[in-house]
Amino acid sequence: MVQTLPHIPSFDLSGRRALVTGASSGIGLGCAVALAGAGAHVVCAARRADVLHDSVAAMRDAGHSAEALVLDQTDLTALKDAFSTPFDIVVNSAGLARHSAAVDTDVVDFDTVMDVNVKGAYFLSSYAARALLNAGKPGSIIHISSQMGHVGGPDRAVYCASKHAVEGMVKAMAIEWGKAGIRINTICPTFIRTPLTEGTFNDAHSLAWIMDKIKLPRAGVVSDIMGAALYLASDASGMVTGTAMMVDGGWTAD
Template sequence: PAGRLAGRVALVTGAAQGIGLGIALRLAREGAAVALNVHKEDARAAEARQQVQALGAACEVFVADVSRIAPTRQLVADVAARLGRLDILVNNAGIERHAGVLEVTEADFDAVIATNLKGPFFLAQAFAAHVQDAGGGGRIINISSVHEDLPFPHFAPYCASKGGLRMLMRTMALELAPLGITVNNVSPGAIRTPINEALLQDAAKVAALQAQIPVGRMGEPSDVAGAVAFLASADASYITGTSIIVDGGLLWNYSEQ
Protein backbone atom coordinates (compact mmCIF):
# COMPACT_ATOMS: atom_id res chain seq x y z
CA PRO A 1 0.00 0.00 0.00
CA ALA A 2 0.99 3.62 -0.48
CA GLY A 3 1.91 5.60 2.63
CA ARG A 4 4.82 7.22 4.38
CA LEU A 5 6.42 3.81 5.16
CA ALA A 6 5.88 2.30 1.68
CA GLY A 7 8.73 -0.02 0.74
CA ARG A 8 9.92 -0.42 4.34
CA VAL A 9 10.02 -3.66 6.29
CA ALA A 10 9.32 -3.50 10.03
CA LEU A 11 9.86 -6.17 12.69
CA VAL A 12 7.62 -5.89 15.78
CA THR A 13 8.37 -8.20 18.73
CA GLY A 14 5.57 -9.57 20.90
CA ALA A 15 3.09 -8.62 18.18
CA ALA A 16 0.27 -11.11 18.77
CA GLN A 17 -1.73 -8.82 21.08
CA GLY A 18 -1.81 -5.53 22.97
CA ILE A 19 0.52 -2.69 22.06
CA GLY A 20 2.60 -4.83 19.66
CA LEU A 21 -0.45 -5.72 17.57
CA GLY A 22 -1.57 -2.08 17.58
CA ILE A 23 1.86 -1.05 16.28
CA ALA A 24 1.86 -3.76 13.60
CA LEU A 25 -1.56 -2.63 12.33
CA ARG A 26 -0.54 1.02 12.26
CA LEU A 27 2.78 0.39 10.44
CA ALA A 28 0.90 -1.74 7.90
CA ARG A 29 -1.61 1.08 7.38
CA GLU A 30 1.30 3.43 6.70
CA GLY A 31 2.50 1.10 3.93
CA ALA A 32 5.18 -1.05 5.59
CA ALA A 33 5.54 -4.80 5.22
CA VAL A 34 5.38 -6.22 8.73
CA ALA A 35 7.18 -9.13 10.40
CA LEU A 36 5.18 -10.21 13.45
CA ASN A 37 7.35 -11.84 16.11
CA VAL A 38 5.35 -14.04 18.45
CA HIS A 39 6.38 -16.18 21.39
CA LYS A 40 4.20 -19.10 20.30
CA GLU A 41 2.48 -20.10 17.07
CA ASP A 42 -1.18 -20.14 18.13
CA ALA A 43 -4.64 -18.95 17.11
CA ARG A 44 -3.89 -15.45 18.38
CA ALA A 45 -0.82 -15.20 16.12
CA ALA A 46 -2.81 -16.39 13.12
CA GLU A 47 -5.55 -13.86 13.89
CA ALA A 48 -2.97 -11.04 14.16
CA ARG A 49 -1.53 -11.99 10.78
CA GLN A 50 -5.02 -11.97 9.22
CA GLN A 51 -5.76 -8.52 10.65
CA VAL A 52 -2.55 -7.09 9.19
CA GLN A 53 -3.01 -8.79 5.83
CA ALA A 54 -6.59 -7.47 5.65
CA LEU A 55 -5.01 -4.00 5.36
CA GLY A 56 -3.30 -5.12 2.14
CA ALA A 57 0.15 -5.34 3.72
CA ALA A 58 2.72 -8.09 3.31
CA CYS A 59 2.95 -9.87 6.66
CA GLU A 60 4.71 -12.95 8.00
CA VAL A 61 4.81 -14.51 11.46
CA PHE A 62 8.15 -15.41 13.09
CA VAL A 63 8.14 -17.53 16.23
CA ALA A 64 11.04 -16.67 18.53
CA ASP A 65 11.77 -16.25 22.23
CA VAL A 66 13.42 -12.82 22.21
CA SER A 67 14.70 -13.20 25.79
CA ARG A 68 17.52 -15.38 24.46
CA ILE A 69 20.37 -14.29 22.22
CA ALA A 70 20.53 -17.07 19.61
CA PRO A 71 16.86 -16.70 18.58
CA THR A 72 17.22 -12.91 18.21
CA ARG A 73 20.05 -13.38 15.69
CA GLN A 74 18.07 -16.02 13.83
CA LEU A 75 15.01 -13.74 13.83
CA VAL A 76 16.80 -10.89 12.06
CA ALA A 77 18.27 -13.29 9.49
CA ASP A 78 14.87 -14.94 8.90
CA VAL A 79 13.01 -11.63 8.45
CA ALA A 80 15.60 -10.30 5.99
CA ALA A 81 15.49 -13.58 4.05
CA ARG A 82 11.70 -13.88 3.90
CA LEU A 83 10.73 -10.21 3.47
CA GLY A 84 13.79 -9.14 1.47
CA ARG A 85 15.13 -6.46 3.81
CA LEU A 86 14.68 -4.97 7.30
CA ASP A 87 14.49 -1.24 8.02
CA ILE A 88 12.59 -0.78 11.30
CA LEU A 89 12.99 -2.71 14.57
CA VAL A 90 10.32 -2.26 17.23
CA ASN A 91 11.38 -3.86 20.52
CA ASN A 92 7.95 -4.24 22.09
CA ALA A 93 7.88 -7.65 23.83
CA GLY A 94 7.94 -7.19 27.58
CA ILE A 95 6.82 -8.77 30.82
CA GLU A 96 6.27 -7.66 34.40
CA ARG A 97 6.12 -9.55 37.70
CA HIS A 98 4.34 -8.16 40.74
CA ALA A 99 6.48 -8.79 43.86
CA GLY A 100 7.78 -6.71 46.73
CA VAL A 101 11.50 -6.24 47.22
CA LEU A 102 11.49 -8.93 49.93
CA GLU A 103 9.70 -11.45 47.68
CA VAL A 104 11.40 -11.12 44.26
CA THR A 105 12.98 -14.44 43.22
CA GLU A 106 16.05 -14.91 41.06
CA ALA A 107 13.82 -16.47 38.40
CA ASP A 108 11.51 -13.39 38.36
CA PHE A 109 14.45 -11.01 38.18
CA ASP A 110 16.19 -12.91 35.39
CA ALA A 111 13.03 -13.33 33.31
CA VAL A 112 12.17 -9.62 33.42
CA ILE A 113 15.70 -8.45 32.66
CA ALA A 114 16.18 -11.03 29.89
CA THR A 115 12.92 -10.13 28.13
CA ASN A 116 12.85 -6.36 28.64
CA LEU A 117 16.56 -5.47 28.50
CA LYS A 118 18.89 -8.21 27.24
CA GLY A 119 16.60 -9.22 24.35
CA PRO A 120 16.15 -5.66 23.01
CA PHE A 121 19.90 -5.08 23.19
CA PHE A 122 20.89 -8.21 21.27
CA LEU A 123 18.10 -7.74 18.76
CA ALA A 124 19.36 -4.19 18.19
CA GLN A 125 22.89 -5.55 17.81
CA ALA A 126 21.80 -8.09 15.17
CA PHE A 127 19.69 -5.40 13.46
CA ALA A 128 22.63 -2.95 13.35
CA ALA A 129 24.91 -5.62 11.86
CA HIS A 130 22.26 -6.28 9.20
CA VAL A 131 21.91 -2.57 8.43
CA GLN A 132 25.68 -2.19 8.17
CA ASP A 133 25.85 -5.06 5.65
CA ALA A 134 22.92 -3.59 3.71
CA GLY A 135 24.59 -0.17 3.39
CA GLY A 136 23.09 1.82 6.26
CA GLY A 137 19.82 3.41 7.33
CA GLY A 138 17.31 2.20 9.88
CA ARG A 139 15.16 2.85 12.93
CA ILE A 140 15.23 1.20 16.34
CA ILE A 141 12.19 1.99 18.51
CA ASN A 142 11.92 0.47 21.98
CA ILE A 143 8.63 0.32 23.85
CA SER A 144 9.78 1.40 27.28
CA SER A 145 7.46 2.81 29.98
CA VAL A 146 6.95 5.85 32.16
CA HIS A 147 8.70 3.52 34.63
CA GLU A 148 11.99 4.13 32.81
CA ASP A 149 11.93 7.19 35.08
CA LEU A 150 9.09 6.82 37.60
CA PRO A 151 9.53 4.39 40.52
CA PHE A 152 6.81 1.72 40.83
CA PRO A 153 6.63 -0.10 44.18
CA HIS A 154 6.36 -3.91 43.78
CA PHE A 155 7.89 -3.77 40.31
CA ALA A 156 11.59 -3.17 41.05
CA PRO A 157 13.05 -5.47 38.33
CA TYR A 158 10.58 -4.03 35.78
CA CYS A 159 11.65 -0.47 36.66
CA ALA A 160 15.31 -1.50 36.44
CA SER A 161 14.72 -3.07 33.02
CA LYS A 162 13.03 0.04 31.62
CA GLY A 163 15.55 2.42 33.23
CA GLY A 164 18.26 0.26 31.68
CA LEU A 165 16.48 0.38 28.34
CA ARG A 166 16.62 4.16 28.47
CA MET A 167 20.42 4.17 28.86
CA LEU A 168 20.86 1.45 26.22
CA MET A 169 18.80 3.62 23.87
CA ARG A 170 20.82 6.77 24.58
CA THR A 171 24.16 5.01 24.19
CA MET A 172 23.16 3.08 21.07
CA ALA A 173 21.88 6.32 19.53
CA LEU A 174 25.39 7.77 19.68
CA GLU A 175 27.15 4.63 18.46
CA LEU A 176 24.75 3.79 15.66
CA ALA A 177 24.27 7.31 14.25
CA PRO A 178 27.16 6.81 11.78
CA LEU A 179 25.23 3.85 10.32
CA GLY A 180 22.21 6.09 9.72
CA ILE A 181 20.25 4.36 12.47
CA THR A 182 18.15 6.43 14.88
CA VAL A 183 17.35 4.91 18.28
CA ASN A 184 14.46 6.13 20.44
CA ASN A 185 12.04 4.95 23.12
CA VAL A 186 8.29 5.32 23.23
CA SER A 187 7.28 5.33 26.89
CA PRO A 188 3.62 4.56 27.57
CA GLY A 189 1.66 5.25 30.72
CA ALA A 190 -1.39 3.07 31.47
CA ILE A 191 -2.61 1.37 28.30
CA ARG A 192 -5.59 -1.00 27.90
CA THR A 193 -3.94 -4.35 27.05
CA PRO A 194 -3.92 -7.92 28.41
CA ILE A 195 -0.89 -7.07 30.60
CA ASN A 196 -3.33 -5.04 32.74
CA GLU A 197 -6.08 -7.70 32.69
CA ALA A 198 -6.47 -7.91 36.48
CA LEU A 199 -6.75 -4.13 36.78
CA LEU A 200 -9.23 -3.88 33.90
CA GLN A 201 -11.57 -6.37 35.66
CA ASP A 202 -11.81 -4.00 38.65
CA ALA A 203 -13.99 -1.00 37.77
CA ALA A 204 -13.14 0.85 41.01
CA LYS A 205 -9.40 0.54 40.36
CA VAL A 206 -9.81 1.70 36.76
CA ALA A 207 -11.82 4.73 37.95
CA ALA A 208 -9.16 5.59 40.56
CA LEU A 209 -6.41 5.28 37.95
CA GLN A 210 -8.31 7.39 35.41
CA ALA A 211 -8.71 10.08 38.06
CA GLN A 212 -4.89 10.26 38.15
CA ILE A 213 -4.63 10.73 34.38
CA PRO A 214 -5.03 14.38 33.33
CA VAL A 215 -6.65 13.56 29.96
CA GLY A 216 -9.19 11.43 31.87
CA ARG A 217 -8.81 8.00 30.28
CA MET A 218 -6.42 5.10 29.93
CA GLY A 219 -4.47 4.92 26.67
CA GLU A 220 -5.17 2.55 23.77
CA PRO A 221 -2.56 0.60 21.75
CA SER A 222 -3.32 2.98 18.85
CA ASP A 223 -2.16 5.94 20.99
CA VAL A 224 1.26 4.28 21.34
CA ALA A 225 1.32 3.15 17.72
CA GLY A 226 0.93 6.73 16.45
CA ALA A 227 4.17 7.75 18.16
CA VAL A 228 5.96 4.67 16.79
CA ALA A 229 4.79 5.42 13.23
CA PHE A 230 6.05 8.99 13.58
CA LEU A 231 9.48 7.83 14.80
CA ALA A 232 9.64 5.35 11.90
CA SER A 233 8.81 8.06 9.34
CA ALA A 234 10.99 10.53 7.47
CA ASP A 235 9.58 13.31 9.68
CA ALA A 236 11.64 11.92 12.59
CA SER A 237 14.98 11.57 10.78
CA TYR A 238 16.61 14.18 13.07
CA ILE A 239 15.29 12.64 16.30
CA THR A 240 17.59 10.18 18.08
CA GLY A 241 18.50 9.33 21.67
CA THR A 242 15.21 10.43 23.19
CA SER A 243 12.03 9.10 24.80
CA ILE A 244 8.57 10.13 23.68
CA ILE A 245 6.20 9.82 26.64
CA VAL A 246 2.65 8.71 25.71
CA ASP A 247 0.78 8.85 29.01
CA GLY A 248 -2.05 11.41 28.91
CA GLY A 249 -0.09 13.49 31.42
CA LEU A 250 0.15 10.72 34.07
CA LEU A 251 3.87 11.12 34.75
CA TRP A 252 3.79 14.80 35.60
CA ASN A 253 0.67 14.34 37.70
CA TYR A 254 2.47 11.73 39.82
CA SER A 255 5.53 13.93 40.04
CA GLU A 256 3.35 16.73 41.44
CA GLN A 257 2.25 14.62 44.45
Protein backbone atom coordinates (compact mmCIF):
# COMPACT_ATOMS: atom_id res chain seq x y z
CA MET A 1 0.00 0.00 0.00
CA VAL A 2 1.30 3.47 -0.89
CA GLN A 3 1.52 5.66 2.17
CA THR A 4 -0.19 9.06 1.80
CA LEU A 5 1.94 11.77 3.30
CA PRO A 6 0.48 14.85 5.00
CA HIS A 7 0.45 18.08 3.05
CA ILE A 8 3.05 20.63 4.14
CA PRO A 9 1.30 23.93 4.91
CA SER A 10 2.51 26.94 2.99
CA PHE A 11 4.28 30.00 4.33
CA ASP A 12 3.93 31.69 0.95
CA LEU A 13 2.15 35.05 1.11
CA SER A 14 2.17 35.86 -2.59
CA GLY A 15 -0.85 37.90 -3.66
CA ARG A 16 -1.69 39.05 -0.13
CA ARG A 17 -1.78 42.61 1.19
CA ALA A 18 -0.41 43.34 4.63
CA LEU A 19 -0.44 46.35 6.90
CA VAL A 20 2.28 46.66 9.54
CA THR A 21 2.10 49.49 12.06
CA GLY A 22 5.17 50.71 13.89
CA ALA A 23 7.06 49.59 10.79
CA SER A 24 9.74 52.26 10.59
CA SER A 25 12.23 50.39 12.79
CA GLY A 26 12.81 47.58 15.26
CA ILE A 27 10.29 44.76 15.55
CA GLY A 28 7.80 46.41 13.22
CA LEU A 29 10.33 46.74 10.42
CA GLY A 30 11.42 43.16 11.01
CA CYS A 31 7.83 41.95 10.63
CA ALA A 32 7.38 44.00 7.46
CA VAL A 33 10.52 42.49 5.94
CA ALA A 34 9.44 38.97 6.94
CA LEU A 35 6.04 39.32 5.27
CA ALA A 36 7.45 40.99 2.17
CA GLY A 37 10.13 38.31 1.93
CA ALA A 38 7.36 35.70 1.77
CA GLY A 39 5.71 37.51 -1.13
CA ALA A 40 3.22 39.91 0.46
CA HIS A 41 2.79 43.53 -0.58
CA VAL A 42 3.35 45.42 2.66
CA VAL A 43 1.98 48.82 3.59
CA CYS A 44 4.39 50.07 6.25
CA ALA A 45 2.77 52.53 8.67
CA ALA A 46 4.43 54.70 11.30
CA ARG A 47 4.47 58.25 12.66
CA ARG A 48 8.07 59.19 11.84
CA ALA A 49 7.86 60.03 8.15
CA ASP A 50 11.58 60.42 7.50
CA VAL A 51 12.60 57.12 9.10
CA LEU A 52 9.61 55.34 7.56
CA HIS A 53 10.44 56.45 4.03
CA ASP A 54 14.09 55.43 4.48
CA SER A 55 13.01 51.98 5.68
CA VAL A 56 10.58 51.47 2.80
CA ALA A 57 13.24 52.61 0.32
CA ALA A 58 15.62 50.02 1.77
CA MET A 59 12.95 47.33 1.43
CA ARG A 60 12.33 48.23 -2.20
CA ASP A 61 16.07 48.25 -2.90
CA ALA A 62 16.12 44.69 -1.53
CA GLY A 63 13.45 43.69 -4.04
CA HIS A 64 10.44 43.77 -1.72
CA SER A 65 7.00 45.16 -2.58
CA ALA A 66 6.33 47.89 -0.03
CA GLU A 67 4.84 51.33 0.38
CA ALA A 68 4.78 53.91 3.16
CA LEU A 69 1.77 55.23 5.07
CA VAL A 70 2.42 57.99 7.59
CA LEU A 71 -0.02 57.19 10.38
CA ASP A 72 -0.54 58.05 14.03
CA GLN A 73 -2.45 55.11 15.50
CA THR A 74 -4.09 57.34 18.10
CA ASP A 75 -5.79 59.30 15.28
CA LEU A 76 -8.79 57.00 15.00
CA THR A 77 -10.20 58.78 11.95
CA ALA A 78 -6.98 58.25 10.01
CA LEU A 79 -6.74 54.71 11.34
CA LYS A 80 -10.24 53.90 10.12
CA ASP A 81 -9.48 55.41 6.72
CA ALA A 82 -6.50 53.07 6.38
CA PHE A 83 -8.96 50.18 6.12
CA SER A 84 -11.02 51.55 3.22
CA THR A 85 -9.99 48.30 1.54
CA PRO A 86 -9.30 45.12 3.51
CA PHE A 87 -5.89 43.73 4.35
CA ASP A 88 -5.31 39.99 4.40
CA ILE A 89 -2.75 40.45 7.16
CA VAL A 90 -2.42 43.11 9.84
CA VAL A 91 0.50 43.30 12.25
CA ASN A 92 0.25 45.87 15.01
CA SER A 93 3.72 46.71 16.28
CA ALA A 94 2.97 50.26 17.39
CA GLY A 95 3.40 50.67 21.12
CA LEU A 96 5.13 52.59 23.86
CA ALA A 97 6.04 52.43 27.52
CA ARG A 98 6.33 54.95 30.34
CA HIS A 99 8.02 53.25 33.28
CA SER A 100 7.69 54.41 36.87
CA ALA A 101 6.78 53.11 40.29
CA ALA A 102 3.01 52.64 40.48
CA VAL A 103 2.72 55.22 43.25
CA ASP A 104 4.46 57.78 41.02
CA THR A 105 2.44 57.22 37.83
CA ASP A 106 0.81 60.38 36.56
CA VAL A 107 -2.39 60.57 34.57
CA VAL A 108 -0.71 61.85 31.41
CA ASP A 109 1.67 58.88 31.23
CA PHE A 110 -1.16 56.44 31.98
CA ASP A 111 -3.40 57.88 29.27
CA THR A 112 -0.56 58.07 26.72
CA VAL A 113 0.29 54.39 27.13
CA MET A 114 -3.33 53.25 27.10
CA ASP A 115 -4.22 55.36 24.06
CA VAL A 116 -1.57 53.60 21.95
CA ASN A 117 -1.29 50.15 23.48
CA VAL A 118 -4.96 49.46 24.20
CA LYS A 119 -7.27 51.95 22.48
CA GLY A 120 -5.25 52.05 19.29
CA ALA A 121 -4.88 48.27 19.26
CA TYR A 122 -8.58 47.75 19.91
CA PHE A 123 -9.83 49.96 17.10
CA LEU A 124 -7.15 48.81 14.67
CA SER A 125 -8.47 45.27 15.23
CA SER A 126 -12.08 46.39 14.92
CA TYR A 127 -11.51 48.33 11.69
CA ALA A 128 -9.40 45.53 10.20
CA ALA A 129 -12.03 42.89 10.99
CA ARG A 130 -14.93 45.03 9.77
CA ALA A 131 -13.24 45.51 6.40
CA LEU A 132 -12.66 41.77 6.09
CA LEU A 133 -16.23 40.94 7.16
CA ASN A 134 -17.68 43.39 4.66
CA ALA A 135 -15.57 41.83 1.92
CA GLY A 136 -16.38 38.28 3.01
CA LYS A 137 -12.68 37.49 3.34
CA PRO A 138 -10.63 35.61 5.96
CA GLY A 139 -7.55 37.21 7.45
CA SER A 140 -4.92 37.23 10.16
CA ILE A 141 -4.51 40.00 12.74
CA ILE A 142 -1.36 39.89 14.86
CA HIS A 143 -0.51 42.09 17.82
CA ILE A 144 3.00 42.50 19.13
CA SER A 145 2.21 42.18 22.81
CA SER A 146 4.81 41.31 25.45
CA GLN A 147 5.81 38.75 28.01
CA MET A 148 4.64 41.51 30.36
CA GLY A 149 1.11 40.68 29.25
CA HIS A 150 1.49 37.48 31.29
CA VAL A 151 3.67 38.50 34.24
CA GLY A 152 4.53 41.61 36.22
CA GLY A 153 7.70 43.65 36.46
CA PRO A 154 9.14 46.43 38.59
CA ASP A 155 8.18 49.97 37.54
CA ARG A 156 5.98 48.52 34.78
CA ALA A 157 2.48 48.57 36.22
CA VAL A 158 1.02 50.72 33.45
CA TYR A 159 2.77 48.83 30.67
CA CYS A 160 1.78 45.47 32.15
CA ALA A 161 -1.82 46.65 32.51
CA SER A 162 -1.91 47.64 28.84
CA LYS A 163 -0.50 44.35 27.61
CA HIS A 164 -2.70 42.22 29.88
CA ALA A 165 -5.63 44.14 28.38
CA VAL A 166 -4.49 43.30 24.86
CA GLU A 167 -4.26 39.60 25.72
CA GLY A 168 -7.86 39.57 26.99
CA MET A 169 -9.10 41.65 24.09
CA VAL A 170 -7.60 39.22 21.58
CA LYS A 171 -9.29 36.21 23.17
CA ALA A 172 -12.70 37.87 23.01
CA MET A 173 -12.23 39.02 19.41
CA ALA A 174 -11.08 35.54 18.36
CA ILE A 175 -14.38 34.15 19.64
CA GLU A 176 -16.39 36.78 17.73
CA TRP A 177 -14.61 36.48 14.39
CA GLY A 178 -13.55 32.86 14.22
CA LYS A 179 -16.53 31.61 12.19
CA ALA A 180 -15.69 34.18 9.52
CA GLY A 181 -12.17 32.81 9.18
CA ILE A 182 -10.59 35.86 10.80
CA ARG A 183 -7.81 34.83 13.15
CA ILE A 184 -6.30 37.11 15.78
CA ASN A 185 -3.28 36.32 17.95
CA THR A 186 -0.45 37.94 19.86
CA ILE A 187 3.30 37.58 19.81
CA CYS A 188 4.84 38.09 23.24
CA PRO A 189 8.53 38.96 23.03
CA THR A 190 10.99 39.23 25.84
CA PHE A 191 13.42 42.17 25.80
CA ILE A 192 14.56 42.56 22.19
CA ARG A 193 17.71 44.43 21.23
CA THR A 194 16.71 47.43 19.12
CA PRO A 195 17.94 51.03 19.00
CA LEU A 196 15.09 51.97 21.37
CA THR A 197 16.07 49.39 24.01
CA GLU A 198 19.81 49.97 24.04
CA GLY A 199 19.49 52.18 27.12
CA THR A 200 18.01 49.25 29.03
CA PHE A 201 20.70 46.85 27.88
CA ASN A 202 23.44 49.35 28.71
CA ASP A 203 22.24 49.57 32.31
CA ALA A 204 24.10 46.92 34.33
CA HIS A 205 21.28 46.40 36.85
CA SER A 206 18.62 46.03 34.14
CA LEU A 207 20.79 43.71 32.08
CA ALA A 208 21.44 41.47 35.10
CA TRP A 209 17.69 41.27 35.78
CA ILE A 210 16.92 40.42 32.16
CA MET A 211 19.56 37.71 31.86
CA ASP A 212 18.50 36.19 35.18
CA LYS A 213 14.92 35.85 33.93
CA ILE A 214 15.68 34.60 30.42
CA LYS A 215 16.45 30.87 30.48
CA LEU A 216 18.38 30.87 27.21
CA PRO A 217 21.94 32.25 27.18
CA ARG A 218 21.15 35.48 25.29
CA ALA A 219 18.65 38.27 24.94
CA GLY A 220 16.28 38.49 22.00
CA VAL A 221 16.96 40.05 18.61
CA VAL A 222 14.51 41.24 15.95
CA SER A 223 14.96 38.14 13.79
CA ASP A 224 13.55 36.05 16.66
CA ILE A 225 10.19 37.73 16.08
CA MET A 226 10.20 37.57 12.30
CA GLY A 227 9.58 33.82 12.09
CA ALA A 228 6.71 34.04 14.56
CA ALA A 229 5.08 36.81 12.53
CA LEU A 230 5.44 34.87 9.29
CA TYR A 231 3.95 31.75 10.89
CA LEU A 232 0.90 33.56 12.28
CA ALA A 233 0.37 35.43 9.01
CA SER A 234 0.48 32.31 6.85
CA ASP A 235 -1.68 29.26 6.23
CA ALA A 236 0.74 27.28 8.39
CA SER A 237 -1.11 28.65 11.44
CA GLY A 238 -4.58 28.10 10.01
CA MET A 239 -5.88 26.52 13.23
CA VAL A 240 -4.36 29.11 15.57
CA THR A 241 -6.48 31.93 16.97
CA GLY A 242 -7.04 33.64 20.31
CA THR A 243 -3.65 32.63 21.61
CA ALA A 244 -0.29 34.10 22.58
CA MET A 245 2.96 32.98 21.03
CA MET A 246 5.65 33.37 23.66
CA VAL A 247 9.02 34.41 22.23
CA ASP A 248 10.49 35.09 25.64
CA GLY A 249 13.47 32.78 26.03
CA GLY A 250 11.60 30.94 28.78
CA TRP A 251 10.92 34.03 30.93
CA THR A 252 7.36 32.93 31.70
CA ALA A 253 8.22 29.25 32.17
CA ASP A 254 8.35 29.66 35.93
